[in-house]
Amino acid sequence: MERNNIKVHTQRVEKMKDATIHIVPHMHYDAVWILNKEDYYFVNIEYILKQAINLIKKFDYKFMLEQTFLLEKIEKDYPHIFSDISDLIKENKIEIAGGQYLLADNMIPNGEVLIREIIEGKKFVKEKLNKDIVVSYGADEFGFNAQWPQILRNSGYKYFLFRRGINISTPSEFFWEGLDGTQILTHWMPLGYRAGLFLDQLPLSLKQLKKYASTNQILMLSGSGSTPPQPELVDVINQWNKKINGKRVTKSKNEYNMIMSSPLQYFSNLEKQNVNFKVRKGEMYSGKYSAVYPDCTSSRMWLKQGMKEFENSILLLERLDALSWLINIHDENISDQLHKYWKKILFVAMHDVLPGTGVDEIYNEVREIFENERKSIQRSIFEYLRKISLMTNYENDIFIFNPLSWQVTNWTEIILEFNEGEIKGISCLKSGDQIIEIEILDYSLYQDNTIKKITIGCIISVPPLGYKTLEIVKSDTIDGDTIIAHDTSFKNKGYEIEVNRENAIITVFKSIKNNKKIHYCTGNEIILDEEIGDLYYHRENLKLFKSETGDGIKYGIFKPEKYEVIHRKLKSHIKFKSKYFALRWPYRFTEKFKPMMYRHDFIDIEKEIIIYKNLNRIDFVTHIFNKHPHSRLRVRFDTKGKAKSYWCGTQFGVIERKTDLYHQKNNGKWFEKPSGVFPSLEWVDYSIKNDSNKTVGISLLHQGLPSHEIRDGSIYLTLLRSIVLLSSDGIMGPCIPTPDAAEAKAYTFKYSILPHENDWSEDLIYQHGSEINMSLIPIQIKKSNDRKNNNLAENNGNKVEILDDSKSFLQISESNVILSTMKISDDKKGIILRIYETEGKKTLTKIKLAAKIKNIKLIDFMENEIQEIKKIENDTIIIQIGPFKIITLKILLK
Numbered sequence: 001m002e003r004n005n006i007k008v009h010t011q012r013v014e015k016m017k018d019a020t021i022h023i024v025p026h027m028h029y030d031a032v033w034i035l036n037k038e039d040y041y042f043v044n045i046e047y048i049l050k051q052a053i054n055l056i057k058k059f060d061y062k063f064m065l066e067q068t069f070l071l072e073k074i075e076k077d078y079p080h081i082f083s084d085i086s087d088l089i090k091e092n093k094i095e096i097a098g099g100q101y102l103l104a105d106n107m108i109p110n111g112e113v114l115i116r117e118i119i120e121g122k123k124f125v126k127e128k129l130n131k132d133i134v135v136s137y138g139a140d141e142f143g144f145n146a147q148w149p150q151i152l153r154n155s156g157y158k159y160f161l162f163r164r165g166i167n168i169s170t171p172s173e174f175f176w177e178g179l180d181g182t183q184i185l186t187h188w189m190p191l192g193y194r195a196g197l198f199l200d201q202l203p204l205s206l207k208q209l210k211k212y213a214s215t216n217q218i219l220m221l222s223g224s225g226s227t228p229p230q231p232e233l234v235d236v237i238n239q240w241n242k243k244i245n246g247k248r249v250t251k252s253k254n255e256y257n258m259i260m261s262s263p264l265q266y267f268s269n270l271e272k273q274n275v276n277f278k279v280r281k282g283e284m285y286s287g288k289y290s291a292v293y294p295d296c297t298s299s300r301m302w303l304k305q306g307m308k309e310f311e312n313s314i315l316l317l318e319r320l321d322a323l324s325w326l327i328n329i330h331d332e333n334i335s336d337q338l339h340k341y342w343k344k345i346l347f348v349a350m351h352d353v354l355p356g357t358g359v360d361e362i363y364n365e366v367r368e369i370f371e372n373e374r375k376s377i378q379r380s381i382f383e384y385l386r387k388i389s390l391m392t393n394y395e396n397d398i399f400i401f402n403p404l405s406w407q408v409t410n411w412t413e414i415i416l417e418f419n420e421g422e423i424k425g426i427s428c429l430k431s432g433d434q435i436i437e438i439e440i441l442d443y444s445l446y447q448d449n450t451i452k453k454i455t456i457g458c459i460i461s462v463p464p465l466g467y468k469t470l471e472i473v474k475s476d477t478i479d480g481d482t483i484i485a486h487d488t489s490f491k492n493k494g495y496e497i498e499v500n501r502e503n504a505i506i507t508v509f510k511s512i513k514n515n516k517k518i519h520y521c522t523g524n525e526i527i528l529d530e531e532i533g534d535l536y537y538h539r540e541n542l543k544l545f546k547s548e549t550g551d552g553i554k555y556g557i558f559k560p561e562k563y564e565v566i567h568r569k570l571k572s573h574i575k576f577k578s579k580y581f582a583l584r585w586p587y588r589f590t591e592k593f594k595p596m597m598y599r600h601d602f603i604d605i606e607k608e609i610i611i612y613k614n615l616n617r618i619d620f621v622t623h624i625f626n627k628h629p630h631s632r633l634r635v636r637f638d639t640k641g642k643a644k645s646y647w648c649g650t651q652f653g654v655i656e657r658k659t660d661l662y663h664q665k666n667n668g669k670w671f672e673k674p675s676g677v678f679p680s681l682e683w684v685d686y687s688i689k690n691d692s693n694k695t696v697g698i699s700l701l702h703q704g705l706p707s708h709e710i711r712d713g714s715i716y717l718t719l720l721r722s723i724v725l726l727s728s729d730g731i732m733g734p735c736i737p738t739p740d741a742a743e744a745k746a747y748t749f750k751y752s753i754l755p756h757e758n759d760w761s762e763d764l765i766y767q768h769g770s771e772i773n774m775s776l777i778p779i780q781i782k783k784s785n786d787r788k789n790n791n792l793a794e795n796n797g798n799k800v801e802i803l804d805d806s807k808s809f810l811q812i813s814e815s816n817v818i819l820s821t822m823k824i825s826d827d828k829k830g831i832i833l834r835i836y837e838t839e840g841k842k843t844l845t846k847i848k849l850a851a852k853i854k855n856i857k858l859i860d861f862m863e864n865e866i867q868e869i870k871k872i873e874n875d876t877i878i879i880q881i882g883p884f885k886i887i888t889l890k891i892l893l894k
Helices: 037-058 068-077 079-090 111-129 148-154 199-210 233-241 263-271 294-298 301-326 332-348 360-389 765-773 785-790
Strands: 019-028 063-065 094-096 135-138 159-162 173-177 183-188 217-225 256-260 279-281 398-402 408-417 425-431 434-436 439-445 451-462 466-475 483-485 489-491 496-499 506-511 517-530 544-547 557-567 571-585 597-612 618-626 631-638 645-650 653-658 683-689 695-702 708-711 714-721 746-756 777-780 806-808 810-812 817-824 831-837 843-849 853-859 865-869 876-881 886-893
Touching: 019 037, 019 233, 019 263, 037 063, 037 068, 037 079, 068 079, 068 111, 079 094, 079 111, 111 148, 111 301, 111 332, 111 817, 135 263, 148 159, 148 173, 148 183, 148 886, 159 263, 183 263, 199 217, 199 233, 217 263, 233 256, 294 301, 294 714, 301 332, 301 360, 301 714, 301 817, 301 831, 332 360, 360 398, 360 466, 360 777, 398 408, 398 451, 408 777, 425 451, 434 451, 451 466, 506 746, 517 597, 517 618, 517 695, 517 714, 517 746, 557 597, 597 631, 618 631, 618 714, 631 746, 645 765, 683 708, 683 714, 683 765, 695 714, 695 765, 714 746, 746 765, 810 817, 831 843, 831 876, 876 886
Parallel strands: 019 063, 019 217, 019 256, 063 094, 135 159, 159 183, 173 279
Antiparallel strands: 173 183, 398 466, 398 777, 408 451, 425 434, 425 466, 439 451, 466 806, 483 557, 489 496, 496 506, 506 517, 517 544, 517 631, 557 571, 571 597, 597 618, 618 746, 631 714, 645 653, 645 683, 683 695, 695 746, 708 714, 810 843, 817 831, 831 886, 843 876, 853 865, 853 886
16 A cells, blocks of 8 residues: 555564654645745744644643754744744754755755755754754655765764665664765654654554564654644544553553654664664665655756756865965955855755756746856856966966866866957967967957957866966967868777767767777767656656657657868867757658658757867767757667666765666556666766677766666666646646746757776776866966066965966875865864765875865864874875765864
8 A cells, every 4th residue: 555655565573562652743844845935934934833832832742843944044033933942942842853954855966065954954053052963854855875874974963764765665774874884773764754644543554664663663753744733642642542550441452652752762762672773775766665756857957957057166166265265365255155155055955946846936046046146156266266376477378277186188168368469379378398289269350460359279187176377379370270071980089980960979989900890889869758747757658759860750850950060170079950840741651752841840959069189088069949848858878788787976976776777567566667767976887898898888977967867778868858747646746837847948968978998987987077067267367567466465464475387286196085175164274175985995095285284183074073183294194095985184284
């Protein structure tokens, strides 16, 4: 049977005696979802929280709260209610479980976002309510990543209580082990957070929960989203426990005592039981027993793209803020703004916002956040880079910054502006004695034929978390010649590429001996599927409408309009245009008759393919203007090989997943039919063994396009889904129209492929994924007297030193150890570094910081000291990091 979107397991267990039912009245606060922020706030204050406080004051009643986003607003708007909450927390009548700022989606955001949700919430509770929260609560998030146990324990939690994503139902209590081996005592709620909500069904709930439980402690949360508390619960509990002469008189002869409880009380009792809890590993992202809504990872794709850009920008600004502090050019105004930016991104990450599953109205605020904060953050980034560039050699013209913790070699495009008469042409760039070849991409001239504005491109190597300055080598002419052609055969650094001019589908291969070829993939094929689902699920009847190679129903067709190739010195740029028509004529005997008439065009497609002569990566920029209702658009890359599993990026590491789950039979045993659709962070890698037993791999790198599937040897990357209803069946939510989610708008999608011969770890695929998301940043160094004098100036009383032409502010010796964040400590006394190991191997690493180190402390995520790190040599930290471990360091400077 099913209750509350949970499939009930029916395994028999032994009868348990002397047991306790823990009833926990609570409210699940949706900041936004099917109502707007103002409506939810009003309902939760007037009809839930006020009533709960009155019940607590009148009866032996308890209540549980979750998120500090609500508490923060209550403190401001209703100080008397906040005072009551504070007093009742001291009396253990109200408990905060979780205590995150908001319950964030756990699978799509960068891991730093999840940590900051916790830090923001727990700091508020500690400072305002003097409480340390030790129970983490996953009320409604759509699954949990495999590093969540480590994140929780590093944040001071001891226990985890959650609802969705379990793949083994019995027992409901266990130790969940993260990728690194960290364990946390966990309880999965088989009936969700409504197990004790229906008071007339408590005996049935008990009967069901006993089948899962490993102890005589039964947890029943009694509440729901925006549901008022029930005063009669007090009488129900008293009646359940009523006795005469020590014997129960209720008809059911209940053997369980029922108490008004809290999550902490439940876990405290649970630990007293003489039970060896089982250990479970991996991510909690299975639809076997509860809904995780995998297809929401492609609802409102602009939201995922915008979130990724926002994350990258704020993490970059945070690093620059710390670097500016190191070199005495820190701007307190920018630093103060960082906290505001973080709170905005924490709202966007909320579990009913980022997945795209709310009503259209709530996303107006998100669009405003993306637009306004993006501009502000970009201004601050530029200002910090400008300040650093002014400290470098006066003779150089270009400053290129690398925000990543390893040396990056990548393509970058530089926009330069000049005064009239200043320069006629650019032949190349110089870095010391090194000549860097360039190509001219665009330019405009003054009337005297000198350059007004020019865009150049080059492939450049820049030190880890550092910069390189370049000198412009002038010339008397502009060599901006391009060759427009219609080639279909290309080569890059390591591979050969054939392009079909009818659809711009590419084939990547390598020629070997005896005229043989190693095939890597054929792909970038647009797949148009039928979509009759909703914001939560993809559903289809017809399945495939049409593919660019002609599969699907007979009526539709992709019609090519233009194919051209722009050849320049360093790359070839393929441009292709087509349209999708829902009807071609004739539509019978299509193998005999070519189409003579096209009608009802609904999709405009522009494909760009960039092939670099000195990089193995192939970049794709796909522009789509979709007017086709009930559609799902994906791109497919076919490897023509089969493997049982693949790897992809996840928060603070990588995860291995099974392929071909689409074909797995359900037979009614799964709550959600397996679809094979998953989210990824930045990259997906699918590798197979060819006929020679050699590894042939394709990595798909993406910018904010998390939704993917691997089926029948092909990688599918979802670009968008056209949705017209929040819920199409009234089960996941109301059937509210969502016209904005129909995606009838212009989109630009950016992704890349990287062929390779080794596995993902040997070829550092995780680095390549980051390199297209946090790319090199070039700025022009303006030559002026102000700049020349700046080298001798002071900033806030601190002497500003002259920096080298090329510099790394932070170097990490081992490639598998990644910088997650670099920021100023909360107490403003040091620098915080958070690093993690991403290949699953124990590693001794050296971290070189461009500063004089006084001492180093190992701290938790809340910046509490764990121990002092003693091993420092010449301002280099030597530290051992375990497989998939996340380590946070606080560095105090001399």
